[in-house]
Amino acid sequence: MSVRLAQCAGVWAVRGMAAWTVLVLLAASTALAQYRPNVHYLQSADLPPGAIGSHQLLRGGPLPGYFQPVEIQAPPGARISLATAGGFTEPQPAPVVVGLLIGHVYRIKVTDIPGEQNIGQEAFPTIEVINRLYPPPGYEARFPVPVQLAQDDLETALSGQFVTRVVYLEDPFNVLPVAETPQTQRYYEVHPQDDPLEVADRLGRPMAIARLGSRQPDATGPSSAFLYGAPPWLSIPKAYCTPVDKLDPIREGRDIPRTP
Amino acid sequence: MNVRSSLSLVLLAAVTAAGGCGTPLKHHNLPPAQQLMEPGPGVGGPGPGVLPPAGPPLMGAAGFGIASPGGPSGLGCGAVGPGCGIGGMPGFGLPGPTSQIWFASPDGAQVRWDVGMMGGFVSTPLVMPGRQNFPMGGIYRLKLTNIEGRPGVELYPTLEISPATPRTIAYLEHNAIPVQFTDEDFAQVLAGNMVTKVIYLPDPEFQELVAGVETLVSTRLDPGLDPIVEADRRGAILAIVRVGNKDLETPGIGTGYGPMLGVPGAPYPTDYLNGGLPPGYPPLPNGALPNGPLPNGAPGPLNPTVPANPLAPPTDNPPAPPPVDSPISPAVHSAEAGAAGTVPVQPVSGPYGAMPVAPIGGPMMQPGVYPTFPHAGGYAGPVPYGPVAMPPPYVVGVTAPSYGYPITGTPIGLPGPPHIPLGGPAGLQRHVMNNWTHHHLPDPTHRLAINVKQKPGFSYPRPASRAFIQEQMIHPAPSYRQPPGNQFKVIH
Structure with missing residues (x-):
């Protein structure tokens, strides 16, 4: 379709339109980059503790x-x-x-x-x-x-x-x-x-x-x-607090103390 | 034209393709939680069906910091959500919330305050820098001595502690409010000027890199700017310090506090009646007297009334009649009425219409009686000289307008002369206010259809329904035929 339009409107019109299209696409992509979820956060960190x-x-x-x-x-x-x-x-x-x-x-x-x-x-x-x-x-x-x-x-x-x-x-x-x-x-x-x-x-x-x-x-x-x-x-x-990365993998699962 | 319309279609298609239908071109916003507590624009109060506070809140009025059954931390009134409502209502007999004041400077200066009685300044001197807890919602008279470089100078500043709000609870429970006096402050005071310092917690848009409090000093602002109004615009006020050069221990100055320290039954100072306001009262336009409840819980001095304590035992003693020549109504002067908890309710016509308001000093205050601290027994902390026993904020009818009454006035509805200058015809014939705020408040949803889609979805190959089996031997089996040479044998 754009090809057909280009043929009808002439070369300069096609260039100008293409530039506008690029600008619009850039603006849209910028808006997408700043996308924030459309969520209303009812709570904030300023609320009273608890x-x-x-x-x-x-x-x-x-x-x-x-x-x-x-x-x-x-x-x-x-x-x-x-x-x-x-x-x-x-x-x-x-x-x-x-x-x-x-x-x-x-x-x-x-x-x-x-x-x-x-x-x-x-x-x-x-x-x-x-x-x-x-x-x-x-x-x-x-x-x-x-x-x-x-x-x-x-x-x-x-x-x-x-x-x-x-x-x-x-x-x-x-x-x-x-x-x-x-x-x-x-x-x-x-x-x-x-x-x-x-x-x-x-x-x-x-x-x-x-x-x-x-x-x-x-x-x-x-x-x-x-x-x-x-x-x-x-x-x-x-x-009970031994980090997982310090456990012996061979013994793991057999005598690891579990929390009661 | 065809070219232009087609190109426009291309642009529209490009935008749609780039953004998609789900592009959040319009964000849905709700006002902050503190504003959500109001039932509607221009209307104060928590909503219909909410009863006003039942009894006189003691010093532990707001349940801030008190473990409440509804929540883990005893959130104060006004905090949204569970654990905040009932748990934050007046806590009878419980210790009240306090704000910690950090007297930072000048080093070596000593601060005293009232303990047990007013005007004595008999507390143990606090040497700066130091800390002291003060109950919220009170005004405290301090005595500042031993100021370095200024021998013999004794100042009596007042310290007003604001009640906590949902915006400030977290800060006040973890931080002390810094109060410091500078040489510039002392110079201004000794020169005869009054210095007002407002310590406030700025809103996010006014905050510096690290969250902290800021101080506005009246002497550093442009003339005409009220530091309290300015601080309130920028954030939440935590404390207000007022310093002057008045010597409160000069003989014969005993009644400087008005009804709080005066003789029982003494009328209000004429300064109040003529438009002057005690500390803690916001400035009023044209010197008008306050008619409605004021932010700190102390209603206007000319609006006697009220809410009696429904929990108080009934009494046979009727309120004492007012003095004949007194311009003030019985509730203000009647010590017996206050003591019995049956102060008569008297609607007062004001900007909010006919509404009951409480006498000065809060519903707990017994007007004209020497104010004793509610927790005098066993309490050894600072004694406020201002409104005692401040109820928690946002209590409808006490510290907030009654439900249903608009809080936004118009020039027609405001009290006062309807036409200026006096004597001339009324100029204002019509006052039209158009509210162009965009609002979209749809009805509740009657039917809800939930369509769930997971991307990417689950895709498995279709099960086989037909099989073609072809076996092919890559290495064909050797031929087991009889070799041609052995197929024939000549037997001789």
Whole structure:
């Protein structure tokens, strides 16, 4: 059809039309490149802690009552305490693997943060698990959700800023082909005008939200409100937490300790 | 013409082919969650059927941070979703939410506040930098001493802590609000100027690279700009600090707080009646008095009323009649009425129509009575001097307009003189507002047909229905025939 038109309209008209067609196609391709899913995100990372997790529980599924193993990572030397009724547990060296309920907010205490300027400083971030993994039964502890409290994040929070860190399970069809070590966690800086929860949802499945700030408990001790009621958590012994890549493949499947 | 129309068709086909029918040329948007809490444009309140708060909220009014049965973290009122509604309603007897204030500078300066009673500043001095928790929704008088380089200078700033909103809860539960006094502030104050500092959490479009709070100082803004209005435009206000050079410990200045610190039954200061507003009240146009509930939960001083506490036990003591010469209605002056929880409801005609509003100080406040802290027993924290026991935000009829009343006024509906200048004929005869906002609010779907398609689909080869079998030997079997030479044998 274009051939016939070209023959009727002359050579210059054909060239001009072709140029316009190319321009229109380029514009359309640019629009496609900026494609964003036509989805209204009802939730945002600015919501109060616990709101997203409680929404997730209402969606059904095997979420209520499940203790999702979470590996809380911190800079070398830092120690982590978890909230109990009326206070915090004895500090343990990071990383710490615990089972956390979905939808609850857990206040933790990070002490011994490396750095001369951080001597005596304590950070009290919160962790909210909003989804779970589905590993083989009995091996849940070997696939914890890593929540890394990076040195930069801790120092930024202690300086008075508010840091929100969304941990997501990447889409297997849209992964970054870069090797990742268990000790480090790759992360992206999100522009302040972007919602980290929305970006994480586009990249995969959001699993947990860590919020870091500079707020300290009362001088008389942390209140129940500060600890979000100190929801229960599950202590997971390290014997159940051997990473899969360090298992002996010959012995695998025979005497790997399973979580009870 | 044929050529042009055909070329247009080519263009249209190209665009369709490139974009496809599924190109998101129009995004469907919903307003933010905070705006969704309003039932409709121009109408406040959570919706029909929502009862106003039952009783006088104690200091633990909003359930922020309190473990609630509906949700894991006790989200506050106004937070969307489950676990936020009932759990965030007034928490009777529970400790209230607090904001942590970080007095950052100047180093070495000391801050005191009221503990147990007002005007005493008997708290343990806090040496800057330091932190202190203050209950949300109150106004606190501070005493600032030991300022480096300014010996003998004592200032009495006020610190107003805003109630938490869904936008600020996450920040306030993890961060302290930084408050700092600079040399410029002290110079302005000692020169006789008043300094207002507004600390706010900027909206995303006003945020810097890292999320944090910002401070607007009145002395650094252009003349005529209100730092509170400007901060409210840019984000969510967290705290307001007002500093002046008034010495509150000068003998004979005892009633500077108006009814809060005055003698029981004392009327409001005339400054309030003449258009002046206490801290925490937004500026009003032309000095008009507030008629409706104000954002911080303290309604206008001339709108006595209200909501009595339905949970309070009945009393036989009727509200005390107002003084004859008092311009203020009984609910404002009647200490007995406030104590009994049966303050008479009196509709007040205002820009929202006839609606009940609460007296100044919130429904918990007993007007004219020395305000005792609701948790005086065992509470050793800061005592606010402003509105005590602030109810949570977005409570219909208390901190938000009653449901069904428009909040958008027109020049005709606004109170005040209908024509300016006074004495002249009414100039405004007609006021037409056209709302050209595009809206598409379809009816609910009556039938829903769901067509599911997976790409790529499942494709298997069609099963065989006919077979042709042909065997072929690549290496044919050797011939077992008798060799011709051996077929015949001559026998002699």
